[in-house]
Amino acid sequence: xxQNTFTAIDLYSGSGAVTEGLKTEGFKVLAxxxxxxxxxxxxxxxxxxxxxxxxxxxxxxxxxxxxxxRIKGRVDLLVVCAPCQPFSSQNxxxxxxxxxxxxxxxxxxxVKEFKxxxxxxxxxxxxxxxxxxxxxxxxxxxxxxxLGEPRTIxxxxxxxxxxxxxxxxxxxxxxxxxxxxxxxxKKRPRITVREVIGHLPAxxxxxxxxxxxxxxxRRHQPIVLxxxxxxxxxxxxxxxxxxxxxLRCHKGRTNDFPDVYGRMKWDDVAPTLTxxxxxxxxxxxxxxxxxxAITLREAALLQSFxxxxxxxxxxxxxxxxxxxxxxxxxxxxxxxxxxxxxxALRNAKGKCYKVxxxxxxxx
Numbered sequence: 224x225x226q227n228t229f230t231a232i233d234l235y236s237g238s239g240a241v242t243e244g245l246k247t248e249g250f251k252v253l254a255x256x257x258x259x260x261x262x263x264x265x266x267x268x269x270x271x272x273x274x275x276x277x278x279x280x281x282x283x284x285x286x287x288x289x290x291x292x293r294i295k296g297r298v299d300l301l302v303v304c305a306p307c308q309p310f311s312s313q314n315x316x317x318x319x320x321x322x323x324x325x326x327x328x329x330x331x332x333x334v335k336e337f338k339x340x341x342x343x344x345x346x347x348x349x350x351x352x353x354x355x356x357x358x359x360x361x362x363x364x365x366x367x368x369x370l371g372e373p374r375t376i377x378x379x380x381x382x383x384x385x386x387x388x389x390x391x392x393x394x395x396x397x398x399x400x401x402x403x404x405x406x407x408x409k410k411r412p413r414i415t416v417r418e419v420i421g422h423l424p425a426x427x428x429x430x431x432x433x434x435x436x437x438x439x440x441r442r443h444q445p446i447v448l449x450x451x452x453x454x455x456x457x458x459x460x461x462x463x464x465x466x467x468x469x470l471r472c473h474k475g476r477t478n479d480f481p482d483v484y485g486r487m488k489w490d491d492v493a494p495t496l497t498x499x500x501x502x503x504x505x506x507x508x509x510x511x512x513x514x515x516a517i518t519l520r521e522a523a524l525l526q527s528f529x530x531x532x533x534x535x536x537x538x539x540x541x542x543x544x545x546x547x548x549x550x551x552x553x554x555x556x557x558x559x560x561x562x563x564x565x566x567a568l569r570n571a572k573g574k575c576y577k578v579x580x581x582x583x584x585x586x
Contacts, residue, residue: 229565231300232256232288232337233273234280234330238265238544240528241302241345242273244554249562250300254292256280262544264535280329285336294337299565301339303330304549305346327355331362334394340568341404341561342368342394345549348375350390368394371401381556382411383527384419385493389549391557393564397571400564407560411552416511417489420521428515437534437541438520440513441501450484451503451514458488458511482507487517493525498546501538519545527552 229250233242236255239262245252256276257263263277274292276283288294305327327346334342342363350356350373363370371393378387393404424432428448432438443451450468454461461469461484485507487493499505500522508516517525519541523532527550534541 230298233302235304238262239269240548240551241554242270244551248558261536261540268533285333297338299340301342303344334366341564344392346390348390363394369398370394378550378553379492380410382552383550384414387495404560404564407563415490416487419524438518440515460485487511498543500546501542526550
């Protein structure tokens with residue numbers, strides 16, 4: 224591996240958004256791990272050069288990963304984007320002792336094996352109040368790492384046309400490196416819905432773009448179309464519906480789930496995209512102009528996937544992959560600060576490499 228190469232392992236890699244962001248900013252991703260077969264097929268379509276392990280991480284040996292992927296020595300960066308549903312406020316079915324909650328602790332065995340210079344964690348803000356954070360901190364300390372305090376960051380400050388709050392943490396053997404990471408995060412220019420999807424062809428419900436297979440509008444029931452036609456363009460909400468078109472469950476409850484049937488605004492960022500991001504009954508996912516839900520292509524672009532990114536699966540499976548993804552541009556923004564941390568640690572050994580700066584004012 225060349226001295227100017229930054230190496231990474233992507234745990235809980237999903238459809239590959241983190242790998243995409245890291246690769247764009249100069250990292251060589253040596254290996255990735257995820258257990259979902261559909262997401263893994265998408266990952267392979269876009270990152271064929273990465274050794275992907277479709278495994279349950281609880282039963283995957285880091286030593287076997289090292290041997291199979293032919294990884295020598297330590298890596299620069301270990302990324303841990305464990306499932307966030309157990310801690311998400313969007314998850315109305317959260318249950319106590321969700322087995323997915325402890326998956327973040329599986330990262331500790333990889334830290335022991337690969338001794339990364341920096342460990343980066345990404346999750347929802349709810350993880351900051353979880354008892355598992357104490358266990359994670361203890362486990363990292365046993366490996367000789369300091370785990371920084373959780374910080375909340377909005378993806379809309381990272382070149383993503385979406386209001387999406389995430390919790391980030393970094394760990395390193397040097398506490399000063401952690402402070403440096405947060406101090407060097409740069410705010411990127413704000414991007415709007417119009418800038419990201421305004422150029423795409425207009426579609427009616429049920430219509431398809433003959434060129435882009437992901438740009439197709441789902442069919443809506445007649446009653447849904449009647450409601451959408453009554454909702455003002457460019458940011459309107461279901462509060463504009465006449466009584467005859469109100470859903471029975473919404474009558475007299477204007478403050479409950481107000482974004483349902485809402486339209487996005489052209490000159491604002493989109494709301495947080497979830498796995499139901501192409502369903503107008505799941506949130507503010509109606510197109511700003513057209514009487515329909517946003518398409519898979521529009522959702523992917525709002526998550527800052529490149530236009531040429533390929534997805535495997537049916538419409539529902541693709542929507543799930545998009546909604547679960549870490550925005551690519553958020554990773555691209557944070558990559559600069561991660562490289563700064565790696566450089567500082569390499570510099571302590573007499574090695575330091577220049578990186579391309581992005582953004583302007585600090586967050």
